[in-house]
Amino acid sequence: MSTPNALISSLPQHVGSPVTVRGWVTHLRSSGKIAFIVLRDGTGILQCVLVKNQLPAEVWAGFAELTQESCVAVTGEVRAEARAPGGHEMGVTGLELLGASPVDYPIQPKEHGVDFLLDQRHLWLRAPRQVAILRIRHEIEQAIHDFFYEREFVHVDTPILTAAIGERSGLFSTEYFDQGNAYLAQTGQLYGEAAAAALGRIYTFGPTFRAEKSKTRRHLTEFWMIEPEMAFYDTHDNMRLQEDLVSHIVRRVLDRRPSELAELERDVSMLEKVVAPFPRIDYGDAVITLQGKGSAIQWGDDLGAEDESLLVADYHSPIFICNYPKEAKAFYMKENPDDPRTVLCNDCLAPEGYGEIIGGSQREDDHDKLLQRIHEEKLPVDAYGWYLDQRKYGTFVHSGFGIGLERTVAWICGTPHIRECIPFPRMMHRLYP
Secondary structure, three states: OOOOEOOHHHHHHHEOOEEEEEEEEEEEEEOOOEEEEEEEOOOOEEEEEEEHHHOOHHHHHHHHOOOOOOEEEEEEEEEEOOOOOOOEEEEEEEEEEEEOOOOOOOOOOOOOOHHHHHHOHHHHOOOHHHHHHHHHHHHHHHHHHHHHHHOOOEEOOOOOEEOOOOOOOOOOEEEOOOOOEEEEOOOOHHHHHHHHHHHOEEEEEEEEEOOOOOOOOOOOOEEEEEEEEEEOOOHHHHHHHHHHHHHHHHHHHHHHOHHHHHHOOOOHHHHHOOOOOOOEEEHHHHHHHHHHOOOOOOOOOOOOHHHHHHHHOOOOOOEEEEOOEHHHOOOOEOEOOOOOOEEOEEEEEEOOOOEEEEEEEEEOOOHHHHHHHHHHOOOOHHHHHHHHHHHHOOOOOEEEEEEEHHHHHHHHHOOOOHHHHOOOOOEOOEOOO
């Protein structure tokens, strides 16, 4: 009778029983009579113990053939062992080499430069830190889907190729048959607004692209964004939904990914303080605060990364900066009736210096004002005819926002650079691997 295969994560259910675990070797150690294999299979870490005088000669000899990242199948009895990595270990009775790994495996247990590691990103992903980040990323993605599903939002897929743009930042363009230029989507928002008129409350979740020549730790040229659009939500409803979502995500990671946060040595006491509601600060007041802290910002300027860090320095939770000047923001934002120089919008800034993770606004629902803004921005009116139709045929108050997945992952993980928060980062000077 063959021994059943088991995942490392399931081993608590198999204590006292023989199983076979398949995975990759991370560490090897031998004293001559006892040898140890540390194995990972994607679900956890397992220490495997080989006792020479209890094994067939060919099994002991097989251990000598192993190298870092060899793919193996190990068979033996599972036992609880608090001192072992993962809390269990296996007394090995059988060993099979499934895939050899040459001794020149590029990433060795020593210091490597970031550029080197990014060149080896396909292998760097196997490192415990990278695995922890990607598992937290997955938990955040699932938490977002669950959050909106429970609130009866509909997930809508929007085009990657588009003729209309939503932001001022750089565009990746390509010829689109005989239709002229098409652009890689900077946002799914404009299409999301149309879907909200059909479905009420929707969200999009997909890749977006910005051809900005930026080398900061907070920028990628390809990243993932979640963009809800809500019919009959004003700017205040919008911010309440944002703070509820962020609080939900943080709580979910704290509850379900404590071992990954520990692997990253994340100070979870900071995350424990993330509870709605978040402070709301008017842009004008923010400018005064920043000037008092030595910033050269003037009313009308957008906030830079240093300004954002200065503003959140006095807070443990995220904060909202509200009602930016019209000229600093996108054309689709609703004019503030209390101050026509500004628009009804907000940025949500994460604490600990991580800056903007969400940008949101009430959308301009007045056809003529929106058309005027399109003209002022010198955008091609023909490309936005369908977008203007939303204000022509049954216009309605609506709001939405975009939350950057990688920036959120970086903040929750405490990772200093966004490039580790996506499996294969695309940056200004990196298109490989």
